[in-house]
Amino acid sequence: MKRTVSEVEKVSEQNTEASTSKSSQPPPKKRQGLTRCNNVVNATTLLPLRVNKYGQPIDVGSGTYTNYLGTLARKGKLAHLCCKTWWEMPKRLKEDMWNIVKGKYDVGIMSKQWTLSFIGIKLRGYKCEYYSVMDTDAERLANPPPDVEKEHWEFSVRHWGIPMAKEVSKKNKECRGKQIMIS
Template sequence: MEDRSWIQKERMSIEYVKGVETFIKFAITNSMVIDGKIRCPCEKCNNCLFQLIRDAIDHIISFGFLQNYTHWHYHGELVMPSQSGQVGPSHALKTRRLGRKQKFKVEVNKHGQPIGEKAQKFSSFIGKLARNPQVTPLTYHTWKELPQTYKDDVWNRVKEKFEGPGVKVTWVMKEHAKLWRCWRCNLRKLYKKHKALESCMKHCKVTIPEDQWRCLIQHFETTKSKEQSEKNKANRAMLKFPHNTGTKSFARLRAEKVAEGTPEPSRAEVFIMTRTSKKGNCQNQATGEAIAQINEAMSQLPEGIRDDPAPTDILSRVIGPDKYGQVHTYGMGVKPSEFFDEAPSRSELMVQNAVLREQLDDLHNKVDQVEANQAEKIRQLEASSKKVNELQVQINLLMDMIKNEEASGN
């Protein structure tokens, strides 16, 4: 790392100005630039606010650069494994004791989900990374905001400790994002309970830098964040069928049943297993009623017929269809296309819609043309009918003249 002693220099000195220029180049190259804005590391913004690059330069010159911000992790500088040495205060000791060339072997199922005895350790290690403020800073408020450099670092750390032919980066990123959001949710609960910053830092089991706490609390106090929190709380309250598996995934539960020598359980059977306690009790009345309906439907299955996953299987008929992109009782990482006919994506639907609109417009044009032709034929028929009537009148006049002449001749 280059010399950053310029941060302590006088703000109008040549060293300081050149240092600011170096920092700005680094930030533009390595961090997320949103609408021409970067996180401002001045004493006033404290890396919590985004400023236009020119305004960030003015702030750093006017208010000064954060004195202790010598490792620019908010701007894409990674914490190297050799520097960090651990995954936060609650680091995974058993993974640390491994040598550099030693790795845990992770087994995955056909859907890419971890199973076996190392699956829990695998997820736990990802959770430790999600709670490490140096690996996944809390100054970014959405997973999309988090720069790719941090995500790449998470994947590299995972590969250092675990290996397996089916371990996929997509599953690791989804798991990490989920656990990071859960961690932020827990910190929100801690803040609601203690309110004061000092109290939050005292009662938090993970050491989080004060500047990250301040940035996080500032975000919690925004109207948008409060509204989203209330919306999430309401959605959670609407959950009808909570499971009781704890940290054990549905994938591990299925794998254990297969290892016992039984066929892979159906979706309905997994639903019952994950919603019933050891004493056979359900968590709420809705779950009990659903399980009763499932048992009734399963008892009516013909002998030898399996309740394979399908949009019309027993579980779907009882609790309703799967949410878009999800498959009930299979957990994260499983796509509906692996079981059902693949539903078209939104872009494909838009293309189909455009084609149908074009065909509909074409049909409308043809109908208009037919109607116009029909109207023209009607006009021609009306004109012909008028001529026939005129001829008939002339014929009648002529007949009358002939009759008159014959009468006068007689």
């Protein structure tokens, strides 16, 4: 049986307490949790960002940039989970996300396509992370992700549970596994 993230953390804490009482080893470090990118959110000036000819971030700051894009993907008011694919996401929401990024980073229009595509990838991973940790739809519906509107989560759970969606997901997973990275 799969467990929720909080159940796994509780069991881990209980095991840690039991093992520390029996041994002299220090307990394992606690996980940091999801990044909030406070350094980006609290920035008062535009953060510099260098990109290559494809609009992808390079050099110093690229990791922080991609982390920040991941935080945007987890914001339920910006990135709706009720959209079956990233391509179905309303253009106005994508534009809102792009404007938020431009408000924090000194990034040109050349990076727009890569940035929005990357947010879409992060959104897919976020949906999968919350969906796959539980076995049943009842569990999934009872434990929606934080910052996601209830209606959006319910729609997503119902959609992912239908046989056609499962078949498409399996096919896409196989295709992604066959892709070759070219550097």
